[in-house]
Amino acid sequence: MPLISLRDVSRSYSSAEGPPLHALRAVSLDINEGEFVAIVGPSGGGKSTLLNILGLLDDATSGQYILDGEIVTAKLGTVAAQIRAEKIGFIFQAFHLLERRPATDSVELGLIYQGVSRNSRRIHTKRALESVGLSHKAGQSVSTMSGGQRQRIAIARAVATDARLILADEPTGNLDSQSAGLVLDELERINQQGATVVVVTHSPEVAARAGRTIHIVDGEIRSDLPRPSTVAVEGATALPANTHAPANTPTAEHMGRADAVLKLGRLRVTDTFRDAWASVMSRPGQTVGQAVAVAIAVALMVTTLGLSASASSQVSATFDAHLNREVSARWSGDLAHAPPLNQIVPHASAVAGVEAAAAVVDFGAQTVAYLAAQREVQPHLVVGDIEAAARLTVVEADWHDGELASGEAFVGDLLAEDLQLGDTSRAPSITVNGERYVVAGIITKSSRLPLLRGELLVGASPETDIRSASDITALVLTAAGAAPQVARQLPISLNPFLPERLVMTAPTDATQLRGQIEGGVQTTLTAFTLVALIVAVAALINATLLALNSRRGEIGMRKALGARDVQVAYLVTAESAYVGVLGGVGGLLIGMTAILAVTISQHWAPVFDLVLLPAAILVGLFVGACGGAFASIRASRLRPAENLRA
Ligand SMILES: Nc1ncnc2c1ncn2[C@@H]1O[C@H](COP(=O)(O)OP(=O)(O)OP(=O)(O)O)[C@@H](O)[C@H]1O
Numbered sequence: 001m002p003l004i005s006l007r008d009v010s011r012s013y014s015s016a017e018g019p020p021l022h023a024l025r026a027v028s029l030d031i032n033e034g035e036f037v038a039i040v041g042p043s044g045g046g047k048s049t050l051l052n053i054l055g056l057l058d059d060a061t062s063g064q065y066i067l068d069g070e071i072v073t074a075k076l077g078t079v080a081a082q083i084r085a086e087k088i089g090f091i092f093q094a095f096h097l098l099e100r101r102p103a104t105d106s107v108e109l110g111l112i113y114q115g116v117s118r119n120s121r122r123i124h125t126k127r128a129l130e131s132v133g134l135s136h137k138a139g140q141s142v143s144t145m146s147g148g149q150r151q152r153i154a155i156a157r158a159v160a161t162d163a164r165l166i167l168a169d170e171p172t173g174n175l176d177s178q179s180a181g182l183v184l185d186e187l188e189r190i191n192q193q194g195a196t197v198v199v200v201t202h203s204p205e206v207a208a209r210a211g212r213t214i215h216i217v218d219g220e221i222r223s224d225l226p227r228p229s230t231v232a233v234e235g236a237t238a239l240p241a242n243t244h245a246p247a248n249t250p251t252a253e254h255m256g257r258a259d260a261v262l263k264l265g266r267l268r269v270t271d272t273f274r275d276a277w278a279s280v281m282s283r284p285g286q287t288v289g290q291a292v293a294v295a296i297a298v299a300l301m302v303t304t305l306g307l308s309a310s311a312s313s314q315v316s317a318t319f320d321a322h323l324n325r326e327v328s329a330r331w332s333g334d335l336a337h338a339p340p341l342n343q344i345v346p347h348a349s350a351v352a353g354v355e356a357a358a359a360v361v362d363f364g365a366q367t368v369a370y371l372a373a374q375r376e377v378q379p380h381l382v383v384g385d386i387e388a389a390a391r392l393t394v395v396e397a398d399w400h401d402g403e404l405a406s407g408e409a410f411v412g413d414l415l416a417e418d419l420q421l422g423d424t425s426r427a428p429s430i431t432v433n434g435e436r437y438v439v440a441g442i443i444t445k446s447s448r449l450p451l452l453r454g455e456l457l458v459g460a461s462p463e464t465d466i467r468s469a470s471d472i473t474a475l476v477l478t479a480a481g482a483a484p485q486v487a488r489q490l491p492i493s494l495n496p497f498l499p500e501r502l503v504m505t506a507p508t509d510a511t512q513l514r515g516q517i518e519g520g521v522q523t524t525l526t527a528f529t530l531v532a533l534i535v536a537v538a539a540l541i542n543a544t545l546l547a548l549n550s551r552r553g554e555i556g557m558r559k560a561l562g563a564r565d566v567q568v569a570y571l572v573t574a575e576s577a578y579v580g581v582l583g584g585v586g587g588l589l590i591g592m593t594a595i596l597a598v599t600i601s602q603h604w605a606p607v608f609d610l611v612l613l614p615a616a617i618l619v620g621l622f623v624g625a626c627g628g629a630f631a632s633i634r635a636s637r638l639r640p641a642e643n644l645r646a
Contacts, residue, residue, distance in 0.1 A: 001069055002030040003165065003196050004054060009063030011049050011219075023049040025219040026063065031198065033164070036191040038210035039200045046219040047200040048169055054198060055088055055167045056080040057560055058641035068164075078564050085113045085562020089158030089195075091187075092644055093170035095150045096557035097142040100282040103129065103153050104138050105275075110161040112271050113562035128160035129153075132186055148179025155186045157561070159195070166190055168199040169644075172206055184209050272567070276574035283547070287579055290543045294583020294623050295590060297536030298616050302591025303598075304525040304532075305615075309607035310599050324483045325355075326391075326448060327476045327506040329490050333361075333469035337497040342462035344494065345384035348474045351489045353482030358384030361460065362471040366433045368456065370419040377415060379432045380452075381460035381469075386410075389475040392452070393445035397424035400440040404459035409437035412453035413444050432458060448475070533623060540627025544576055548631045555635050556643030565636040572632035573625060580624015581617055588616035 011024040023046045031037055039047045052058035053065060059075050066072070072083060089110070097106040104125050111121040129135040132152040137145065142153055151171060158166050168187065172180035180203070188209055191197045199206055207213050208227070215223040280287050329348075331338055339347055341359060348357035361381040368375050382404050387394055394410050404410060409430060411421060421428050421439060428439050437458050446452040466472055474494060478486045487506030491499035548555070558568060592608070599606035 003033040003035075003068055004029070004031040005064075005066040006030075006053075007064040007066070009053060009060045009065060011046075011053060011058070012061050022219050024053070024060070027216075027219070027221055029214070029221065029224075031196060033196055034191070034194055036188070036197045036209070036211045037199070038207040038213045039198065039216060040202070040207050040213055041216040041222070043202075045216045047216055049219075050216065051167050051169050051198065051200050052641040052644075054165075055090060055560065056084055057556075057644065058639070081113075081559065081562050081564040084560060085110065085161070087164050088560075089161060089163030089166045090557070090560045090644075091151070091154050091158050091166065091168035091171045092557070093173035094553060094644075095142075095147075095154050095174075096553045096644065097150055097153055097157075098279070098282065098554065100141055100143045101278055102139045103134065103142050103145070103156075105278060106142055106153055107157045107160050109558065110157055110163075110561040112275065113558070113564075113567065114161055115268070118271075124160045124162075125156075128156040131159060131189075132156045146179065147175050148182055151175060151179070151183050152186060155183065155190070159190055161561075164195055166195050166197045168197065170200060170202065172201070172203055177205075180205065272570050273574055276571055277578060279571070280575050280578045286543075286547050287582070290540060290547070290576075290579045290627075291583040291586060293536055293539040293543060294580050294620050294627070295586035297532050297623055298584050298587025298620050299590035299594065300532035300587075301529045301619055302588055302612050302616055303594040304529045306591060306595040306606070306608065306612060307598055308521050308525040309609055310595065310604050325478045325480060327478055327483050327487045327490060327504070329474045329476075329494055330503040330505070331472055331495070331501060333467045333472055335495070335498065335501055337495050338472070339494055341381075341383060341460060341464050341466045344472070344474050347493045348384075348476050348490060351476075351486055351493050353478045353486045354476050354490075355479055356385045356388035356477040358382060358386040358389035358475050360386070360390075360457075360471075360473045360475060361464070361466050361469045362473075363469055368415070368419070368430055368432050370421055370428065370430045373419045375415065375418060378451075378455050379409075380455065380457050381464060381466075382457045383460050383462055386457060386475070389477050390446065390448045390452075391477070392443055392448075394441040394443050395424075396441035397427060397439070399425065399427065404440065404457060406459045406461040407437055408440040408459040410441045410443050410457040411439050412446070412455050413442050414454045415456060416442050418454075430456075432456075533619070536623050537626045540576070540579075540623060541630045544572070544628050544631035545634060548572070548635055551635075552638060552643040555638050556640040559638070559640040560644060568638075569632040569636035572635045573628050576624045576628020576631065577621055578624070580620040580622070580627070582620070583624065584617040584620020587620060588613065591616070 006027055006029040008026045008028055009024060010022065010026055012020040012022045014020045027050065039050060041047055049058065053060050056067075056072060059073050064071060067083065068087065072080065098109065107128055108121045108125045111124055116124065126135060126138070129138050132155050134149060134152055134156065137149065137153075142150055145153065151174075155171075166187070171187065172183055175183060184206060187197055187199065197210075199210060201207055211227050213223075213225050213227070214221055215225075341361065344359035345357050348354055348359075359382070362378060363381070365376050365378050368377050368379065385403055386392065387403075392410070400408070409432075411419070411430070416439075419430070421430075421442075424439050424442060429436050430439060431437070443452050443457070474490065476486060476490060483506055487504055491502040491504060495502060555568060558571075559565075563571075591612070595606055595608070598604075
């Protein structure tokens with residue numbers, strides 16, 4: 001039974017412009033185990049097409065291919081991959097080695113796809129490298145080897161798996177004559193050890209070494225001849241096709257090793273990850289470029305999430321410090337059961353959470369005079385700690401300290417200028433509706449009662465009758481976070497009988513507001529993060545697809561060596577995942593640095609959430625896997641025949 005039988009095999013390619021192109025036309029052919037066959041012919045004759053069909057890299061349009069007694073076809077997918085892994089070795093003009101990786105990585109690739117254990121792989125790889133005389137180059141990067149050495153590494157890869165059928169497409173096409181001679185010696189040796197060798201070649205030297213030469217023109221076999229010397233010795237003319245005896249019988253050694261093969265298809269996860277890591281590291285430029293895309297996204301994520309925590313706490317702190325602490329109650333002097341002036345501050349201070357309290361009483365605009373100057377302004381009668389309660393900045397006269405006493409006044413700086421008060425250390429006296437007050441300080445800042453800078457505060461005697469006042473206000477500064485509770489208690493404390501008649505000003509919705517602001521900050525930044533992640537995934541998809549383009553030959557070779565579609569997809573996904581994790585770690589560092597820089601420059605307390613550490617790595621992994629998904633699908637679908645062409 002021949003090892004290979006083709007029956008009326010045709011292969012045509014459809015073309016958009018014209019009629020289909022018939023690369024092979026009804027080719028019938030038998031090749032026996034152990035033969036050394038050269039396929040020759042003019043360019044475009046169909047030699048590579050034939051070789052691709054023999055190697056299950058491409059499928060015939062019609063006809064039948066019987067390999068080792070079984071009808072086979074490239075369309076069998078996983079089964080074809082398994083047959084390739086088990087029975088076929090490939091050698092190409094373009095070598096298709098794993099660039100920038102040690103020779104052993106390329107040689108053991110086929111064994112990996114056969115599912116051979118690591119120890120066993122080491123033994124087979126060593127033996128294969130010895131057989132091509134390159135065991136001393138095992139650890140050297142294939143990219144630093146000569147063309148002849150590279151092709152011998154490719155031969156070592158083809159023989160390492162004990163392939164019974166070696167298919168070589170122009171194996172000496174890129175080599176000088178000396179290297180070509182060495183490669184031919186190797187092919188001959190493999191053949192003598194029992195492997196069937198089929199070589200596509202333009203070289204007469206190569207054809208001369210083969211035991212049989214098939215001449216293909218325009219997709220048809222024009223002649224099928226044994227080696228001329230053989231013909232001469234045997235006195236025969238051209239033998240009809242398909243009648244050749246094996247040039248060599250398989251040796252016991254070859255058969256023994258072939259039998260040792262191997263539980264196919266159980267590619268170990270660890271092998272995929274080791275291979276992916278080596279692959280990623282062999283392309284540092286691309287890897288860094290892709291990792292930077294992920295790093296930018298993760299950095300944005302870490303920065304925005306980190307800063308949102310810092311910013312939110314900053315907003316909350318600001319709220320607590322300024323707005324949430326201010327409560328006031330206002331009523332008019334004629335309100336029944338309202339407290340007298342001397343009771344307002346004690347009643348307000350009695351409420352839990354009140355830190356400072358003052359009462360401000362207004363009687364309407366009055367005439368304020370200093371020397372010759374007169375102004376109609378609103379004086380506010382005050383008892384209690386008005387500086388603290390109203391958050392005033394007062395430049396006090398050097399002789400004055402503490403609360404405003406009866407007969408003293410704090411004058412707003414704008415009014416003071418207007419009245420040309422001059423230096424307060426001289427204790428200037430002003431009159432308010434004819435009553436005399438000593439100026440004890442100038443109000444320079446008043447954020448709670450901004451109009452005060454054009455008005456004045458006068459110290460009231462606690463006995464002052466305030467029942468005719470237009471407005472009485474209890475101003476209170478609370479402890480942080482106590483404002484809502486103080487706002488509930490203060491009117492009851494001030495006027496237990498009619499608390500509802502007091503007009504309260506308090507940040508009653510402060511908690512809600514704080515939540516809203518925090519939520520707003522988070523939502524905005526989260527949206528920003530999501531957009532950044534989408535951009536990163538898109539960038540990575542683009543980068544991995546571009547990178548894949550430059551690796552088509554390598555992927556084709558992996559498939560030729562028996563890698564299944566899904567295994568190729570896993571490899572590319574694992575590579576992208578590595579890139580993603582690298583990017584995640586890089587992004588984490590960049591993001592942390594950015595948070596530190598912003599918080600230091602803004603005098604914020606940085607908030608580092610420890611969750612960001614695993615989150616950054618996981619997000620990197622996720623971005624990497626998503627970014628690599630397209631490329632892995634594309635890679636798994638690459639057709640080896642088209643991508644192995646040099
Ligand atoms: N994927 C394809 N799509 C369309 N046409 C193709 C494809 N592959 C090969 N062909 C065509 O099929 C014909 C045979 O190609 P093939 O590569 O088998 O020739 P060859 O004898 O190996 O040529 P060479 O010696 O130059 O490598 C050519 O005309 C080629 O253009």
